[in-house]
Amino acid sequence: MTDMLGVAMKPAGKSRQLTTFNLEKRSKTIVLPPGRKVTIGEVRGAGYIGRIWLTFPGWFWQHWHTTAAIDPTMLKSLILRIYWDGSATPAVECPMGDFFGAGQCEFNSFTSKYVGTSSGGFYTHWPMPYAKGFRFEVENRHPRNGTDIFVNANYQELDAMPKGAGYFCTQYRTGRRKPGEEALIVDTAGSGQFVGMMLHMQGELLHYLSFLEAPEYVYVDDDWDKPRFTGTGLEDYFSGGWYFRDGEFAGPLHGVPLKDPLRSMVTMYRFHEADAVAFDRRFKLAFVNPWEVDRLKPYWYSSVAYYYGNTPTPPQPPLPPHEEVMKLYRTRDTDHISIP
Template sequence: MTAWLEQARYALERGDRSRSFTAENPTAAPGDGGRASSILGAGRKGAPCITIPAGGTVTLAEAAGAGEIRHIWCTVTHHTEAVGFVLRDLVLRAYWDGSDTPSAEVPLGDLFCNGNGQRSLVTSSQVVVAPTSGMNAYFRMPFRDGARITIENQHPVDVEGFFYQIDWIEIPDPATVSPLRFHAEFRRENPTRLAHDYALVDDIVGRGVFLGSYLTIVALERYWWGEGEMKFFIDGDTDHPTICGTGTEDYYGGAWAFQDRLSSETEPEVLTFSAPYVGYPMYVTRDQSHQAVYATAMAPAHGMYRWHEPDPIYFHHDLRVTLQQIGQVGPDLVERADDVSSVAYWYQESVGNTGHPFPSRDQRRPR
C-alpha cells in the first residue's frame, strides 16, 4: 500500500488525469460519460455496449498525446458463441505513437488467457477472467504520442453485445513516460513439426523485457506431452540458450504432469490452478462448446500462463523464445507433434510487430 500511495502522490504532482473509453463515452472526454438515454431516462444505462459488424473493425480507444493504459475490461454476450468460436474470431490490435503497424495483435480470448475459443477462469496479476467471461487485463501500456486500440470481427455474423471499458491515465509531460512499449504476438502451429522447436517469438530486435506467455496445447498423441523445455536465447545466443527450463509444466509453475497424486495403483487426477504469476486454468477432455451436438470426446486441450514480474527476463539486443515438443512413453523420451498456440507478451523501446504473419481465421480455428 505504501508503494501505491507513493505512486499516487507522484502522479498527482505530475498532473495526471484519469480517463476511460466506453461505449457511452467513446472519446473518453471529461464529463461526457453516461449521457445516453434508456427507457429509464437520460443518463440511465442508455448505451452499455456496441455491435461489431461482421467483417468490420471498430476503434475502441484513440488517445492523443501522452498517457498510459492501466486496465481493459470486456465481455461478449453468450449467444454469439452459438455460431462459432467468437473468442478466436475477434482480433484486438494496439498501436502506439502514431504507428500504422500494431504492436499487439491477438485473438481476444487468447489475449486474456482463454485459448482454443473456450472460456476458463483466470486469477492472476496481469489477467483476471471472472464468471461469466468478464475479461480483465492489467498490462501497463505507456505511450508518448498517441494510442489506438481496435477490434476486428472475423466472425460470420455481427457480434452484438460487446461491452468494454479501457481505463487510462492522461500524462501532461511526455518526457516522464516510460520509453518501453507493450507488445503481444499470437502464433499457432497445427500440428508442430517433429524435432523442430516451436517458436513463441523469434524476431525481437532491440532492448526490452519479456513479460510472459500464454500457451495452449491440444494433445494429438497419447501419453505425456510436457517434457519440452522452454528456452530463452538472449543477446546473440545461437545454438544454446542462456535460460533453459526443465519441462513444460515446470516452466508454468507445476510439476509431475499437474497430477494431484503420484501412484501407479490409482488413476491420477489432473488439477487446474490459477495463481498470481503462474497458472494452468484449462484442462478439457470433452467438447463443451455450443458447436457439439453431443459432448463427444476430443483431444485433451491444455492452457497455461506465466508472468515474469518477479523474475524479469531482460534483453539488450535480441530475444528468441522456443519450446521443445517432447513427450514421454514409459521410460522413453519421444519427439511429438501437437496443436500448439501461444501469446508472447513483452516490452521494448520501439513500436510495431516482429513481421511474423498473423494467422488467418481458418488457421486459428480451434481443433
C-alpha cells in the first residue's frame, strides 16, 4: 500500500538541499578553473539523494560574460564525481555530457524519468542512498577555458541507510571499435543490479548506421563463458526498431535524444525497473555485431552504465585522457533530410 500511495506518503527523516548558492555573498555559482578539481559540497551522515540539478555556461552561451569563450566541448571536459561514505574512490566518474545524454556535445532537451536535459538544465532523479555521507566533485579538464557551475542536490537525512539499498554507481567507457570488436559497456564485480545506460555512437563514415545491428551480450555470475542472454539488435535493446526509423523521441524509460543519419550520430538511453538485471558476483554487458567483418565499418562510442552495487568503492575503469575522450566529438554543420 505504501508503494502505491507514493508521493502521498511523508518521507522519513529531514529534507535538505546541497547548493552552490552562498547566502552571505548572494553568489549562485562555484568557479571551475581549467585543470582544477573542485569539491562542490560534502555531507555527513546517512540518507539518500533524490534529485540533482545543475547547469553551467560556456558550452553554447555565456550568461553575463558576453565576450567570454564559448566551446561546446565543455560538455565532455567537465568530469562528474560522487564519492560515498568517505571513500577515496568515486562510485560515479564520467563526463557531464555523457551522464546527462549530451555526450555528442549537443544539447537536445529531453525528459525521461531518471536523467534529462530541460531547457538549459541537467537533472537526474536516480535515488542515491549512502550510509555515512557523500562528496560531490567536478573537474574541469578543458585545456584553456574555465566556467562556473550552478548545483542544487536534494537529499534526505536518515538515521541509517535504507535496508537492502545499494550504492549508485556508474562505469564510463569510450573508444574506437573496428569491425568485429565488442563495445563493452560495463564489467563489474560484487552483487547488485544493472539499471540502464546512456550510449552515444558515431560511424567514421557518413550515412552509416550498421553499428546498430549489434545485440547485447549479457554475462551474469556463472554464465561467463557464454552470455546468459542476448538480444536481436542494438536499437532493439533500446526498445526501438529499424534503426529508429521515425527519429528522435523521449520516453520515461527509453529514448533517442539525438539521431543524425547523415553524420552517423545516435544517442540512446534505456532504464530498467521491473527488468533490472540482478547479479550476485559479477556482471558484464557488451554489444557485439554478428555480421561478417567485411560488411562492417569502424565507429566510435561513449557510454555510461548505471547500476547499484553493494560497496561504496566499486571497480572503476581508468578515466581516459581528455584527448581520448574528445576523439568522439564531431560538429554538425549541415541541415539535411535523410533516410537511414
